[in-house]
Amino acid sequence: MTVHDIRAFNRFYTNVIGALDYSRHLYAPYTLTESRVLYELAHSPRTDAADLRTELSLDAGYLSRILNKFEQDGLIERTASRQDPRRRRVTLTARGRETGKLLEERANESVGALLSTVPVAERPRLAEAMTAVRTILSDRRPPRREDVLLREPAPGDLGWIVQRNAALYAAEYGWNTDYEGLVARIVADFAEDHDPHLERVWIAELDGRPVGCVMCVRDEAPATARLRLLLVEPDARGLGIGDRLVTAVIDFARGVGYRDLVLWTNDVLSAARRIYQRHGFVLAAEKPHRSFGKDLTGQDWRLDLHGTAE
Structure with a gap:
């Protein structure tokens, strides 16, 4: 491997991505950079201007002009953070979420068109090669919080939720397959009948x-x-992922008009409980029970969404 090899690959890759980006006016009426800002806002529900500037390596003045344009177009709202008044929290409006979703759909269609030209038998090899590039070049540094992306589930992700819940709770707490059955029912109910709004x-x-x-x-x-x-x-703990996931739920639930957010957990799940407490959940009730092959204490937690707005 030489410098020439990497530069040649970069030119090839840039040409492929450039064709995807512009051949179908993918981001119209926004530029590629503006679309990247929208995408980041859509997948990081609690983001401020400083976070965006760091994540996307943008000049402060350039980002400010983009955000001013978005605000004029009714795509975002900017408010002062209660935790640090010097920072401005940026959130997408309903129109902003719709615009971001449209741009993402166009991107998915464009990539899908490219993938359709790859023979089915060659796709696993392509995926392995792309994973190898990411893995080798990212192994030089530990993962960072900003490396984590929150996104909607893709095909196969719901099955992953069932499999990983069953495997992790069996390994860490000794729960039996009754828990896997519970998770499978929860996921199946969502997959078969849910209101996306x-x-x-x-x-x-x-x-x-x-x-x-x-x-x-x-x-x-x-x-x-x-x-x-x-x-x-x-292997991904310690990056604030649990906090970000709970924050995403809270922001979404408050944004669509729910008054309360509730959850059921067990007292042995101490790390999760600390996350809930940090976000203002209050213990409403607890009761001993025998489930998943263990004697447990179930807990009901509640969050008043009107009383925790930031």
Whole structure:
């Protein structure tokens, strides 16, 4: 491998991506950089201008002009952070979310068109090669919080949620397959019948692989959402992924008009409990029970969404 080899690959890759970006006016009426800002806002529900500037390596003045344009177009709202008044929190409006979703759909269609030219038998080899490039070049530094992407589930991700919940809880707490059955029913119910305006799943992705998840679904109680199946892979812990996933649920639930957010957990899940407490959840009730092959204490936690706005 030589410098020439890497530069040749870079020219080839840039030409391919350039064709994807511009041959179909992919980001119209926005530029590529503006679309990258929209994409980052759509996948990081609590973002401020400083975060965006660092993540996208943008000049402060240039980013400010982009955000001013977005605000004029009704795509974003900017408010002062309660934790640090010097920082400005940037969130997408309903129109901004719709615009971001449209741009992402166009990108998916464009990449899908490119992928359709690759023979099916060659696709696994292409995926392995792309993974190898990412892995080799990223192994020189430890993962960072900004490397984690929150996104909607892709085909196969719901099955991953079931498999990883079952495997991790068996390994870490000795729970039996009863828990896998519970998770499978929860995921199946969501997959078969959910309202995308009121219910959602987030996948945390790091280096191209899922490392965490959480769900927000409607509860039986009026105006109440339920947080379910929060999980972070052991090798991805310490990056604030659990906090980001819970934050995403809270922001989404508040944004679509729920009054309360509830969850059920067990007292042995101490790390998750600390996350819930940091975000203002209050213990509402607890009760001993025998489930998943263990004697446990179940806990109901509640968050008043009107009382925790930032």
